[in-house]
Amino acid sequence: MAPKTDFPPVRACLFDMDGLLLDTEDLYTLCVNLILEKYQRPQLPWSVKAKLQGRPGPAATKLFHDWANLPITQDEYVSELLVLQAKHFPTTQPLPGVPDLLAHLGRTRYWDLKKKDGAQRVHIALATSSHEANFRLKTAHLPELFSVFPTARRVLGDDSRIARGRGKPLPDIFLLALKTINDSLPAGETPITPEECLVFEDSVPGVEAGRRAGMRVVWCPHPMLKKEFTGREDEVLAGRTGEAGDVDLHQLGEVGDGWAEYLPTLEGFPYERYGIVVPPVEVEAEEGMVEGGKVGEGEVVQVVETA
Known part of the structure; x- marks a missing residue:
């Protein structure tokens, strides 16, 4: 099929964490x-x-x-x-390109202060299957990196708003992440639609979850995962690898539909392709550019994860 090309500019970026932001x-x-x-x-x-x-x-x-x-x-x-x-x-560390990508997206807050044709703020949220305890274990030493995610826009795997058994590859976590953004938009800002969202994922179930949420997706997998799906990349991008089992096919994408792409790394991310305008670094010192909270302190209650 002919790929879709007339997408609206991206207004929200939703990030997985394990294997996407962190190693x-x-x-x-x-x-x-x-x-x-x-x-x-x-x-x-x-x-x-x-x-x-x-x-x-x-x-x-x-x-x-x-x-x-x-x-x-x-x-x-x-x-x-x-x-x-x-x-x-x-001991976790950010993967290549991640600090710059998050910093650039965070800097788009500038467009709330200085209006410019074709430039708008890009809101971001976290959507990870990690439970809160392991989230803290992985991120407590990286407070600056995660400070761009306001606490209210961090959706974790044990979030009570996600029904039991409704994790990835089902779309609930990304739809909830979008809701956290829309619920906290400045007065007068039009709610963001799924089509205006860009999901960043490394896992195949995560790609399917993003596609089933009606969102665009960037797939940036571990090199060994990419190798495992050699020859099936188009199926992955369409969300049609069958990770969710027997589902209605209309909930998935179509091969070659243009809604998803593979990137080997997040270094040198193509902002223009998604209609994202990044302000120059110098604007960070201007009034109003500080937002979001850092990872909180507190006792860690461990919750097991295996992937």
């Missing part, structure tokens, strides 16, 4: 492989890991345990994994 995918793999090695089991292959990515912790844990056939109970596995995650998650 956590290799840390997840490290923790899991240490347990598999302990019990003389094969290392976690990307064919299995690909099915775990982006899903809520309980769903991913069950998928993994069914595959691993470990000589311990699922609860024992979770306990061992928690210890390893608590050790390694605080």
